[in-house]
Amino acid sequence: MSALDVLLPARAVFHPVVDLGTGAVVAVEAHASPAGDAYAGLYPDPSADPAADRYAAVSGPATPSGPAPWADPAAEDVRRAVDAAGAAAELGTRLPLLIGLRAETLAAGEHVLSELHHGLGATGRRPQEFILCATGGYPPATRPAVAAALGGLRRAGYLVGLAGLGAAHAPLDLLADVAPYLLKLDADLARRAPGEPRRSALAASLMELAHRLETHVLAPGLETQDQVLHLRGLGARLAQGPVLAPPEWRPGMPVSVPVAAREEPSPHLAYSALGPRVSEFTLPAVTLPHTATADEVLDALNAESGVTSIVLVDDRQRPYAAVDRTRFLLRLSGPYGHALHAHRPAARLADQPRPVPRTVPAVAALRAAGQENERVYDDLVVVDEVGRCLGIVRVADLIRGLSP
Structure with missing residues (x-):
């Protein structure tokens, strides 16, 4: 059976979230394909390109069976989130599931969040088994609604996150309002940090800020060993990318972590007078x-x-x-x-x-x-x-x- 044969029935792709300290997979990110897309596994991770994600959510693939251009983007985004959770459930993994949602979807209203909650619950998982990560743009007018939606999801038991940290579409003032469990660096920033001192300094400062706010940092899209080692040295504990797992990876398959077995403690951890907190x-x-x-x-x-x-x-x-x-x-x-x-x-x-x-x-x-x-x-x-x-x-x- 080919990798394509495995991925077609689930209509989703999976990316492991790897703990660089132990080499273990601690969560699974899942992406479902746009409606009508029969080749889910062949599409790149939409979270790496928010503009492409917005286009896919509204228009779908260029096939007769795709959704109409006027389809409700929030409803389509919720459908993809539920489909991704369902695909993971079919594979039997019990690891926490990371799912991206557009900020515009979160700001669409209570009826959308209720539909999302019921759809995810139907997969047999409880709220604390999901990390719902906001992606895409955050227009100033929608920020209060996004913050309120993420706060409501937190109160319901979901773990929440923000993606694109370090890019314009992830405003820093939301970190104080949302109190996220996870912050996902901008993938381009993570990849370019080892070779560009200014971006490396930016990534280091963002990770120190995240540690001080008692949240976790995920470095996505890593492609080389140098990138993994550099981001780990800056303080990133969690990582994703082709260097860690192949595109056809599924839960239960091994990952490869190019990190030395013994490492010095990161100098970028935020220490108070009593030392780091257990949340770190x-x-x-x-x-x-x-x-x-x-x-x-x-x-x-x-x-x-x-x-x-x-x-x-x-x-x-x-x-x-x-x-x-x-x-x-x-x-x-x-x-x-x-x-x-x-x-x-x-x-x-x-x-x-x-x-x-x-x-x-x-x-x-x-x-x-x-x-x-x-x-x-x-x-x-x-x-x-x-x-x-x-x-x-x-x-x-x-x-x-x-x-x-």
Whole structure:
């Protein structure tokens, strides 16, 4: 079966979000094709060119079956977001899903957001499993509506982001209003930074700003090893691009990370008097409902070898239990382990979660982890101000980041 045969049924392309510190895939970005496009996998990432994305959303491909030029661009954008989520669901990945939405779509009104919420929910995922990233232009007149929409999505439990940081279509004043979970650098800025000192300085300053605002930075579109190494040196923890994964990549396939195994802590992390906060080390969490069976947890662990833990959450998206990969697999692999536990609640084989507020200093989180001798290296669960799961922190990352 060719790569084209694999991509055609899903009508979507996938890009891994790679943690440069561990080499693990921590999220998946999905793009669905315009309506009527039978060759989704052959089209480039539309987020790399906002103008092309706006044209595709309104006009679609030049085929008789594409949408009419007067088609509602917001409705088409929502359809593509839901299609992308559905395609990921068909592949069975439980990694957090990154989906781009045009700023104009977010500003279109409550009815559009309601349609988006119901469509994404129909794929079987909960809001905290999505990172909804605003792309495209931000005309001054629409900025209050965009900020209000992203705020509403955050309150509903979605993780939100802004794309194009460093370009004119991603205004910096929105960072204070939106409090995004993720900031995606402009792809052209990320690629040109290694060879152009001025752009390198701009990228470094944007990443330092992001760290001070306690949000994550994603460097997209990286094509060479030098670009990866340079952006990592400036402070980028998350990255995407052809150098990390081929165009036909799908969830579960390996990635290649051209980063040295041992690195010095980034000098661009924002340190306060108490050191960096735990939010600077937070990674997206793989979550399942607290009612999930052991078999469902096993499927999620088998699908992604880089997943170290799974957080079981309640109906309010608060951590209910934590499944450590190693202990869970050992218990399930014992005599009659699978037969005894497979169809019973996974929470029986889980541990109490170890929640830490996102504003806690990393050194305090490390000390808290060390108080439990049997679970020193278990992942910590980062929570927001109302106790909802925002992600995980690996203790090994804290140790590396705080080492002199």
